[in-house]
Structure formats: structure tokens, C-alpha cells
Amino acid sequence: MERIGYPKVCFLLFLSVLGTYITSLNGVSAKDLGGDAIVSGTIAQPRTLIPFLASDSASASVADFIFNGLIKYDKDLNIVGDLAEKWEVSSDGKEITFFLRKGVFWHDGKEFTADDVLFTYEKLIDPNVPTPYSGDFKKVAQLKVINKYTVKVTYQEPFSPGLVSWSMAIVPRHLLEKEDLVRTEFARKPVGTGPYRFEKWIPYEKVQLSAYQQYFEHRPFIDRIVFRIIPDDATLYLELLTEGVDTISLTPLQYQRQTSTQRFQKSFRKFKYPSNSYIYMAYNLSNPLFNDIRVRTAVAHAVNVGELIDIVFLSEAQACTGPYTPLSWGFNEQVKPLPYDVAQARTLLKDAGWEDTDKDGYLEKGKEKFEFTLITNQGNTQRQNVAEIIQQRLKEVGIRVKIKVVEWSVFVEEVINKKKFDAVLLGWSLSYDPDLFDIWHSSKTKEGEFNFIGYQNKEVDRLLEEGRRVFDQEKRKALYHQVHQLIYQDQPYFFICVPDSLTALHTRFQGVVPAKRGYWYNFIDWWVPKEKQKYRRTVLTQ
Amino acid sequence: MLNFIVKRLANVVVLFFGITLLSFIVIHVAPGKPFLTMEFNPKMDSAAKKKIEQIYGLNRPVWVQYKEWIHRFSRFDFGYSISDGVAVKDKILQRIPVTLAINGITLVLIFFLGILLGVSGAVRKGSWYDRCATFGMFLFFSLPTFWVSLLAIQFFSVHLGWFPVSGIKSLDFEYFSFGKKAVDFLWHITLPVAVSVIGALAGISRYVRERMLSVLREEYVTFAKAKGLPSRTVIYEHALKNALLPVVTLLGLSLPSLLGGSVIFESIFSIPGIGRLFFEAVMSRDYPLIMGLLSISALLTLLSNVLADVGYLMVDPRIRLAGKHE
Numbered sequence: 001m002e003r004i005g006y007p008k009v010c011f012l013l014f015l016s017v018l019g020t021y022i023t024s025l026n027g028v029s030a031k032d033l034g035g036d037a038i039v040s041g042t043i044a045q046p047r048t049l050i051p052f053l054a055s056d057s058a059s060a061s062v063a064d065f066i067f068n069g070l071i072k073y074d075k076d077l078n079i080v081g082d083l084a085e086k087w088e089v090s091s092d093g094k095e096i097t098f099f100l101r102k103g104v105f106w107h108d109g110k111e112f113t114a115d116d117v118l119f120t121y122e123k124l125i126d127p128n129v130p131t132p133y134s135g136d137f138k139k140v141a142q143l144k145v146i147n148k149y150t151v152k153v154t155y156q157e158p159f160s161p162g163l164v165s166w167s168m169a170i171v172p173r174h175l176l177e178k179e180d181l182v183r184t185e186f187a188r189k190p191v192g193t194g195p196y197r198f199e200k201w202i203p204y205e206k207v208q209l210s211a212y213q214q215y216f217e218h219r220p221f222i223d224r225i226v227f228r229i230i231p232d233d234a235t236l237y238l239e240l241l242t243e244g245v246d247t248i249s250l251t252p253l254q255y256q257r258q259t260s261t262q263r264f265q266k267s268f269r270k271f272k273y274p275s276n277s278y279i280y281m282a283y284n285l286s287n288p289l290f291n292d293i294r295v296r297t298a299v300a301h302a303v304n305v306g307e308l309i310d311i312v313f314l315s316e317a318q319a320c321t322g323p324y325t326p327l328s329w330g331f332n333e334q335v336k337p338l339p340y341d342v343a344q345a346r347t348l349l350k351d352a353g354w355e356d357t358d359k360d361g362y363l364e365k366g367k368e369k370f371e372f373t374l375i376t377n378q379g380n381t382q383r384q385n386v387a388e389i390i391q392q393r394l395k396e397v398g399i400r401v402k403i404k405v406v407e408w409s410v411f412v413e414e415v416i417n418k419k420k421f422d423a424v425l426l427g428w429s430l431s432y433d434p435d436l437f438d439i440w441h442s443s444k445t446k447e448g449e450f451n452f453i454g455y456q457n458k459e460v461d462r463l464l465e466e467g468r469r470v471f472d473q474e475k476r477k478a479l480y481h482q483v484h485q486l487i488y489q490d491q492p493y494f495f496i497c498v499p500d501s502l503t504a505l506h507t508r509f510q511g512v513v514p515a516k517r518g519y520w521y522n523f524i525d526w527w528v529p530k531e532k533q534k535y536r537r538t539v540l541t542q
Numbered sequence: 543m544l545n546f547i548v549k550r551l552a553n554v555v556v557l558f559f560g561i562t563l564l565s566f567i568v569i570h571v572a573p574g575k576p577f578l579t580m581e582f583n584p585k586m587d588s589a590a591k592k593k594i595e596q597i598y599g600l601n602r603p604v605w606v607q608y609k610e611w612i613h614r615f616s617r618f619d620f621g622y623s624i625s626d627g628v629a630v631k632d633k634i635l636q637r638i639p640v641t642l643a644i645n646g647i648t649l650v651l652i653f654f655l656g657i658l659l660g661v662s663g664a665v666r667k668g669s670w671y672d673r674c675a676t677f678g679m680f681l682f683f684s685l686p687t688f689w690v691s692l693l694a695i696q697f698f699s700v701h702l703g704w705f706p707v708s709g710i711k712s713l714d715f716e717y718f719s720f721g722k723k724a725v726d727f728l729w730h731i732t733l734p735v736a737v738s739v740i741g742a743l744a745g746i747s748r749y750v751r752e753r754m755l756s757v758l759r760e761e762y763v764t765f766a767k768a769k770g771l772p773s774r775t776v777i778y779e780h781a782l783k784n785a786l787l788p789v790v791t792l793l794g795l796s797l798p799s800l801l802g803g804s805v806i807f808e809s810i811f812s813i814p815g816i817g818r819l820f821f822e823a824v825m826s827r828d829y830p831l832i833m834g835l836l837s838i839s840a841l842l843t844l845l846s847n848v849l850a851d852v853g854y855l856m857v858d859p860r861i862r863l864a865g866k867h868e
Contacts (some may be wrong), residue, residue, distance in 0.1 A: 039713065047626040055586050130593035132586035182597060183627045203636055204814035205709065230708055231818065232809040234692055239707045241700050409574030409827050431585050438584040448588030536714065 036210070036510065036533040037224035038526075041236045041245035045204050045229045048187040050176075051169035052124055052131045062207055065523075066107075067169030067192035070117065073253045075326070075515035075522065077432050079163065083170060083193065084114065093471050098166070100149040104216045106172050107197040114145040119173035119321050129181055131422030135438070136165035158469045160476065161435035195220045195524045204229055220524035222509075224535070243267060246506040252314040255502040268504045269452055271514055276327045277319040277429040277499040279386060280493040281374065284421050285454045289372055296491040297338065298348035304340040305391045309497050316502060320495040322488035323436055327516060329473070330434030330480035335488050337495075345397050357397050363398035371400035372422035377411045383425050386496065390425075417447050419454075434480045437464045440487060455492045508532040543780075547852060554844045559612075561840045562833070566611065569824075570604045572786055576624045576827040598624055600829070610836040611833060620834035625826050630834040633819065638801065641708060644731055645800045651739045652746055653793060657786070659743060660750025665777055667755060674750075683744035691737050691810045698733060705733045706813035734811040738804070749792065753785040794850040798843040 034430075046059035051067055054060055070084040081087070084098040104112040123129050124137040139162060142154045155162055175191055190198050195207035195217070207227040211220040228245055230236045237254055239245045241264065250259065253508070259270060283290035290296060309317045313326065324331040349355075354363040354370050363370040374390065376383045384405060391401040406415060415421050428439070438444050441464050444451040460483055467479045488495065505512065505519070511526045514517050529536075576594065594600050599610070614621060620630035659679070663672045682690070699707045706712070710730045711723075719724060757763065758781055766776045803823040807813070816835070825829040 053590075055583070055590065099723050128593070130590045130597065132583075132588075132590035134589060135585070135587045183622055186625060203633075204818070205711070205812075206713070226713060228709070228713075228812075230812045232708075232812070233697065235708045235812060238692075238695050238700055242703065242707050244707050244709075278707050407574065407825070409576075409825070413575050426582065429583055431583075436584065438587075448591070450582065450584050 013223070034219070034221055034527075035530065036508075036528040037226055037381065037535040038506075039228055039244070039246045040225045041228050041230050041239055041248040042235065043229075043231055043233065045500050046227075048208060049198070049535050050181060050184075050187050052120070052133050052171070053181065053187070055132045062209070063169060063190070063192075064194075064520075065196040065209055065225060066190050066194045066198055067171070068194050069163070069167035069169050070100070071166050073164075073167070073517060073521075077329075077516050082167070083117075084166070087163075089163070089471055093160070093469065094155050096153045096155075096163060096166075097146070098151050098153070100151070101216060102149055104193055105214055106175075106193055107191045107212055110172070110174055111169070112153045112172075112193050113148045114174050115148075116170050118143055118145050118152050119177065119274055120168065120170045123171070123176075123181065126169070126339040131164075133168060136162060137168075156203050158471070160468055160471045161437075161443075163471075164431070199224070212339055215524065217524060221511075221527035222523070240268070240504060243506070246509070248504060250502040250504055252316040252499075252502065255316060256314050259504065267507055269507050269512075271503045271505065271519060272500050273514060273516070273518060274318070274325065274327050275429075276325050276432065277427055278325055278498045279383065279425070279427045279496045280320070281390065281423050281425050281496065282453045282493045283423050284419060285456075285492060286419070287372075287422055289370070289422065292352045293491060294348045294352040295354070296494070298345040298352070299394065299399070300338040300398070300491055301341045301345035301348065302397045302399075303390050303494070303496075305337065305496060306340065308386060308389045310372055311389065312382055312487055313497065313499055317497040317499040320498050322484045322495055323440065324434060325430065325498045326478070328430065328432065328434050329477055330436075330484060332481040332484035334481075335485050338491075340375045340384070342397060349397065354398070359413050360402050361395075361398060369400065370398065371402065373402045373404050374423045374425055375406055375415055375421050376410070376425035378405050378407045382499075383427070386511075387425050390494075406409055409469045419452060423461065434476070435464070435468060436480075436483065437468060440464060440483070453492055455487075455490070457490060458485060460486050472505070472527050508534065546855065547848070550848045550851060554848060556839070557844055558840060562612075562615075562837050563608065565836045565840075566608045566833060567604060567831060569827075570607070572827075572828050576600070576829065594624060598830070615837065620837075621830035623823075623831045624828045625822075625831075630830050633831060634690055634816070634834055634838060637814060637816045637819050640813065641817075642800060643727075643804070644735060644813065644815065647731070648735050648738050648742075649793075649796055649800065650744045651735065653789070655739065656743050656746030657750050657789065659747040660776070661754055661785075663747065663751045664754035664758065679747060681743040682740045683742075685741070687737065687741055687804070688806045688810055691734070691807065692740065694733055694737055695810075697832060706730050708810070710813055731813075732805065734813060738807060746789075746792070750785065750789060753788060754781060757781045757785045790853075791850065794846065794853060797846040797849075798839065801839060 021223050040061075042058050042061065044056060044058040046054070046062050047056050048054050048059055049063050049066065051060070051063045054063060068082045070082060071079050071087070072082040074080045082102075083101055085101050086099050088097045088099075089095070090097075098117070100112075100114060100117070106112055112530070121137060121140070122145045124131055124134050125140070130346060136159075137161045139155055139157075140153055141156045144152045144154070146152055153162070153166075169192070172191055176186055179186060181187075188201050192198075193216070195212055195215045197212045199208040199210045201207045206229060209225045211223050213219050228239075230239055230245070233251070236245070236248050237250075237258070238250050255270060255272070259265075259268070283296060285291055305319050309315060318326070319337040321335045321337045322332070349363060349370075353365045355365075356363050358364065374387050376387050384403070387401075388402045391403055394401050415424065430436075439450045439461055440455055440457075441451065442456040442461050443459075445454050463479045463483045463486070467476050467483070470479065501518065508528045509526050510529065511522070513522060515521065575591075576598075599607060611621075618631075620634075622629055623633055659675055666672050684692060695707050699705045706729065710727060712718075712726050712730075714724060715723060721749055758777075760781075763781050766780050767773070771780075801816055805817045808815045808818040809821075819831070820835050822828075823835060
């Protein structure tokens with residue numbers, strides 16, 4: 001029985017992995033393939049499962065399975081429909097019309113309609129709702145429900161990043177309309193349209209989701225997802241070793257040195273893919289030390305990034321060449337990282353007037369010594385190590401660096417927002433759309449905004465504005481490639497490196513196909529062969 | 543007696559408000575503000591933070607906020623946590639059973655084993671056993687807990703597979719019968735309790751040992767021995783009782799710690815206790831939650847001090863009489 005059934009099932013799965021879902025057959029395959037659970041270990045507990053209120057990654061990683069947006073990114077980071085079947089952008093770029101999927105039901109059985117989209121939008125722009133994501137939606141002039149399955153979004157002016165902003169999870173009007181969003185029970189008992197429905201949440205222990213049988217693509221094959229909250233890195237790793245959890249992200253050290261035992265390799269697969277984030281040292285450009293481009297360029301020449309990557313990241317990172325990572329289509333391959341060149345660094349510093357006149361090993365200009373404080377946040381050892389390597393290398397060219405490690409809340413409030421720093425060591429996690437207006441445009445320098453270094457370049461401003469008006473990806477690409485190059489030339493940051501994402505996943509899961517987006521994107525197609533299933537099958541009540 | 547208790551209670555009220563006022567000022571004056579995320583994301587603007595500050599009234603003067611806090615506190619309302627909007631009271635109540643259970647078991651074991659070790663060390667003072675025990679206890683006392691914990695997990699859980707690595711219950715806990723649930727819980731907390739007991743034995747056992755030694759030097763002990771009583775009777779019937787009196791005081795003073803918790807410890811073993819809640823509240827500047835936790839622990843500490851005093855009064859006639867003469 002099993003011998004006949006199994007290849008058939010595999011074949012079906014193969015089909016579904018390819019994206020050719022045959023709905024009538026999926027019912028059959030789901031029945032045979034279902035079962036088991038995946039236990040994912042996370043450091044932090046989610047704060048709220050109302051997606052537009054959540055600003056922490058722990059919340060997002062849970063909510064992703066419960067909710068859908070109108071559109072989403074596919075495995076290769078192209079925009080595809082999710083709750084919207086298709087969409088049209090008007091020729092002037094001001095209107096986007098979304099045609100919604102029909103027959104999608106909330107987990108409580110009510111049908112999803114255009115009205116829910118309107119409700120979500122209303123909440124996003126409501127001044128009394130503390131959402132951090134309102135920025136993109138404030139550019140919408142009007143959102144109109146054409147009929148039950150069609151919504152038309154009109155922008156004040158063409159706004160191309162607006163399209164991806166509709167990957168924002170849609171929430172149900174009928175459950176939230178009368179609720180106080182900040183304190184509602186819904187935040188800990190959400191109801192969505194996604195592949196998994198919320199089952200239970202035991203604070204600081206676990207969040208459990210179960211497969212939604214009526215999910216509009218098909219019923220997920222893995223019965224349950226359990227997020228176990230384990231607040232200590234070392235413990236999380238030991239839990240993995242004893243198979244208490246099925247997947248965690250690894251540090252470079254664990255990835256390279258602690259996961260090569262036979263026992264580990266029998267049970268786990270390791271994955272590595274580039275992240276869409278980078279680490280940088282940002283200069284306060286209003287500080288006279290750093291408003292000279294020669295000095296900034298000299299610093300980039302003086303630090304051996306290759307060595308830094310080898311030591312801190314055990315080579316699991318690549319040099320960063322500007323404001324985009326290789327994962328983004330804004331990334332300009334023509335831009336090459338400045339080489340490690342101490343002689344060049346010295347020349348540049350000399351040109352800028354910095355010389356070691358009193359022979360004490362440190363540079364000075366007149367009476368002024370070249371020294372500055374590099375601030376980074378507490379709790380990130382990698383960054384502290386990077387800071388120390390920079391300190392050492394800059395000492396060799398005669399720059400004295402003091403390192404200060406500050407707790408995050410103070411770091412944001414007192415250091416970044418009040419612009420009280422010479423240089424800070426930080427990281428950016430970027431979204432897939434290459435619009436970087438908020439980080440680099442000269443208008444974004446107010447308190448709490450992200451151009452906290454005070455970067456100003458008229459040409460970059462123009463390109464960023466233009467990039468928001470154009471919808472054609474090839475044209476946008478050309479603009480952002482220029483942005484990439486111009487910003488790197490200006491060296492407003494010392495762009496350091498793009499770390500890889502390193503993870504481990506239990507080998508019993510089949511159907512895992514790593515791609516640009518990582519491997520979670522096709523989770524509903526994963527399955528575990530019956531004989532390898534670990535967690536008992538309990539009847540799903542729905 | 544009643545007079546004394548009333549006086550002490552009035553004292554507690556004054557002290558309590560003093561403590562809350564000071565804490566309130568200190569946490570609000572400390573640099574930093576409530577924040578919601580540990581990473582910068584260009585798609586998240588700071589408008590949300592301003593709205594949160596508005597909703598929680600954080601932009602008003604501290605004394606106005608304190609007045610409001612007192613007002614709510616008088617109705618036993620601690621407000622809502624800033625980080626997730628859950629009522630502070632619920633957040634704290636959720637943690638209390640676990641914390642109480644683990645700390646209770648730990649405390650009982652520490653005192654039981656500590657007394658045992660102290661007495662046996664005193665009786666066999668200077669012997670090999672005494673020296674080894676002393677050395678061992680000081681060794682564990684001086685080793686950092688987080689390190690011992692990780693080594694213990696590595697050896698007992700990963701290598702031998704005897705205990706679970708972390709957490710306080712199995713994943714399918716809810717399907718267990720009551721008995722199995724209890725066993726599962728005990729099985730999960732064995733390692734954390736063992737590690738914290740071992741680290742804390744030094745203090746109490748040394749204390750008991752010294753007390754015991756000084757009692758054993760007393761004349762009535764010599765007399766009892768001279769009477770020809772078996773040494774077991776002398777030690778356990780005569781000496782131990784006197785040696786243990788001050789230990790009871792120590793026990794009283796440890797009562798507030800029943801609700802305290804160690805952050806490092808709870809993090810490593812993923813125990814959802816009070817310690818971690820407090821730590822996270824402080825790190826994210828969750829003012830209502832910090833105040834809730836502070837006031838509860840202040841109240842408990844003050845009350846247990848009163849209890850200890852009343853206990854003295856009842857146990858020791860000397861103190862009672864001194865009070866009368868005044």
C-alpha cells in the first residue's frame with residue numbers, strides 16, 4: 001500500500017513545488033502527506049500578532065504564517081499576487097487596482113472581501129493607531145472599494161514603492177472594528193487568512209499554530225508549527241543538538257566549528273544564504289573631522305575588511321560596496337570595494353592636512369589630535385569585535401579610536417536621535433524594494449528620521465525622487481545603480497560587510513528548496529514521510 | 543503587642559510610598575525611552591513611538607504621571623504593559639506560580655542540605671570529609687552560575703540525555719495526566735534547581751557549621767557528654783536546636799527571594815519567571831511593568847520584615863520584655 005502510494009505522493013509534491021497546484025488532487029495529497037510538526041526556536045517572544053503594530057522580527061515571523069498581504073515576493077523576489085489575484089497600474093502611475101481572490105475565508109469562516117482591505121488601510125493611517133508602517137500609506141489619496149472583490153488605490157503622485165507596501169498583512173474588519181487595537185485580545189489570538197491558524201500561546205514558552213484546512217492555495221502538509229521561546233543563544237543551540245527544536249539560526253562559529261559532528265549531520269542540514277542587511281560605520285557628517293571626503297575614504301582604505309570578515313564572521317560574509325546588498329536589484333555590480341591600502345590612506349590623510357608632526361604615533365592638524373569615539377550598541381558581540389578591529393587598524397595610520405558600548409534604548413534616544421556622536425557602528429536590514437529615500441534623502445534628517453548622519457547630495461536626492469515616480473523596473477534599476485555608485489563614492493558610511501544568514505533545519509523535512517528568499521517561502525509544500533514523523537498526529541479541529 | 547504591629551504597619555505604608563516615589567523618579571529620569579524594536583528598519587517611522595508615548599501619557603511631567611499611578615494603584619490597577627498592551631497584573635500573575643514553585647523547592651533544599659552539611663562538617667571538624675565538603679562548596683560558590691549551568695546542560699542533557707535542555711514542560715504537556723504533568727515538571731526543573739542549590743550551599747552550610755562549632759564548645763554540651771549521653775543525642779537533641787535558632791531568622795529573611803528570580807538563570811533554562819520579566823521590562827523601559835514589579839517586591843519585602851520582627855517578639859522573651867520597659 002505504502003509502496004504504491006508514496007511515489008504518487010512524491011510526484012504530486014513535485015508538481016506542487018513547481019507551482020502547478022491542481023486543487024482537486026491536493027485534497028488527496030494533503031491527506032496522505034499531512035502530519036508532524038516543526039518546532040522553531042526563537043530568542044524573543046512576539047509582542048503582538050497584529051501585523052501592522054508589530055515592529056519586532058519575532059512577531060513578524062509568527063504573523064507571516066497567519067496572515068496574507070495583497071501581494072508577496074516569490075522565491076526569486078519577484079512581486080506576485082497573494083490575496084490579490086492580479087493588479088493593474090494606470091498609465092500615469094497614480095492608480096493601482098487590485099483584483100482580489102474570490103472564495104478566501106478567514107479562519108473563523110467569514111469571507112474575505114475588499115472591505116477588509118479598506119479597514120486595514122483605515123487603521124494604517126489612523127492617527128490613533130500606533131503603527132510604524134504608516135509612512136507609505138500616507139501617500140495614498142484615496143482607497144475605493146469598487147466591488148466586493150476589487151479595490152482601487154489612488155496616490156497623490158506616482159509612488160512605485162507603494163505597490164510592495166501592499167504586502168502588508170490584511171486584518172479582518174468584523175473582528176477588529178469595535179476593538180481598542182492597543183489592548184485587544186486579538187493581538188494574542190489572531191484570526192487571519194493564512195496557511196496556519198492560531199492555536200495557543202503560552203507566554204514566554206511557546207506559540208502554536210495549526211494547519212488551516214481551507215487555505216486557498218492548499219492545506220499545508222505539516223500539521224503544526226510551534227515557536228519555542230528560548231531566550232539564551234547557547235541554550236537554543238543545545239536544544240538543537242538534542243533535537244528539542246528543529247530549526248534555529250546559527251552564529252558563524254556554530255555553523256563552522258560546532259556543527260560538523262556526525263551526530264549533527266545525520267539530523268540536520270545547514271543552510272547559508274546572503275542576507276539583505278549590512279554592517280556599517282556611520283560618520284556624523286556635521287563633525288569637522290568627517291566632513292572631508294578624503295578622510296572618510298582614507299578610513300575605508302585603512303581597514304582590512306577581508307581580515308575583519310575572516311576573524312569576526314569566520315568568512316561567512318562578503319564585503320559591502322554601498323547601500324545595496326547583492327540580493328537587491330538596486331545593487332550595482334560595477335562598484336568595487338575600496339582595497340585595503342595603508343599607503344593610500346596615509347596619502348589621503350596627508351592631503352587633508354593630517355600629519356604626525358610631534359611623532360607620537362598619532363596624527364594632528366595644528367593642535368588638534370585625530371581622535372574620535374565609535375559608539376555601538378550593547379548585546380551585539382559581533383559589532384563590538386568589528387569596532388575593535390577598526391580601532392586597531394586605524395591606530396596603525398595614526399587615528400585614535402575610543403570605543404563606547406551603549407545600551408540600545410539610550411543608544412537610540414541619546415546618541416542617534418540627538419546626533420551626539422562622532423561615528424556609530426550599526427546595521428541596516430533592508431526591504432526588498434530598493435527605495436532608500438528614508439535613509440539617504442536630505443529631507444530625512446529630523447529627529448527620529450533615518451538620515452541621522454546628515455547626508456546631502458543633490459544628485460542622489462534627485463535620483464531617489466525619480467525612482468519613486470517610475471514603475472518600470474528596468475528604468476528604476478538604472479536609477480538605483482547610479483544611487484549605489486554615487487553614495488559609495490561619497491563614503492558617508494564606511495560600508496563594511498553583508499553577513500550571510502546561517503541556519504540549521506532538521507533533515508526529516510522534505511521539499512525544502514532554498515532560493516534567494518531563503519527557504520520558508522514554500523513551507524506549505526514541505527512534508528515529512530510517515531516513518532520519520534516525530535510528533536503525534538492529533539486531529540485538527542476545524 | 544498589637545500596638546507594636548500597628549506602628550510597624552504604619553511605618554510600612556510610609557516606606558512603601560517613599561520607595562515607589564523614588565523608583566518612579568529614577569526610572570523616568572534614567573536615559574532612554576520605551577522602544578519597540580532592536581533593529582533599525584527604514585520602513586518603520588518614529589510616528590508610532592510618539593503615538594505610544596501619547597497613549598501612555600509619557601510626554602507629561604513625571605509628578606503628574608506619578609499622581610496618576612498612585613491613583614490607579616489605590617484601586618490595585620497597575621495599568622498596561624507598553625511593549626504588548628497586556629495588563630501588568632496579568633503579566634505578573636502568570637509568572638508567580640512558576641517562580642514560587644521553583645524558588646520554594648530550591649529554598650527548602652538549600653536549607654535542608656545546608657544544615658545537614660554544616661552539622662556534619664562541624665561534628666567532624668578538620669577531617670578529610672570536612673575539608674573536601676568545604677572545598678567543594680566554595681568551588682561551586684565561586685564558579686559563575688551561567689557557566690556551570692551550560693556545562694551541566696552540555697553533560698547531563700546533551701551528552702547523557704538524562705534531562706531536557708530547557709523549558710519547564712514537554713511540548714505535549716497538555717495531553718498528560720495530572721501525575722505525569724507533575725513528573726514532567728519536576729524532571730524539567732531538576733537541573734536548574736540542582737545548579738542553584740549547589741551554588742548557594744556554601745553560605746548556609748558555613749553559617750550552620752560555625753554556629754554548631756560554637757554551640758559544641760558550650761558548657762552544657764560538655765556537661766551532656768560528661769553525663770554519658772550518646773553523642774548522637776548530644777548533637778541532635780541538645781546542640782542542634784540552639785544552633786538552629788539564628789538559622790530561622792535567615793530563613794525569614796529569605797522569604798522575599800521566593801518571588802525574586804535570577805535573569806541569567808531563567809534565560810539559560812528558559813524558565814518563564816519573574817526575573818526575566820523584570821529584566822526585559824527594564825531593558826525596554828516598560829514603565830508600568832517595572833513599577834508593578836517593583837511595588838510588589840517592595841511590599842513583600844516590607845511585610846516580611848514586619849513578620850520577622852513579630853516572629854522575634856513571639857519567640858524571644860528578651861526582646862518582648864525590652865519593648866515593655868521602654
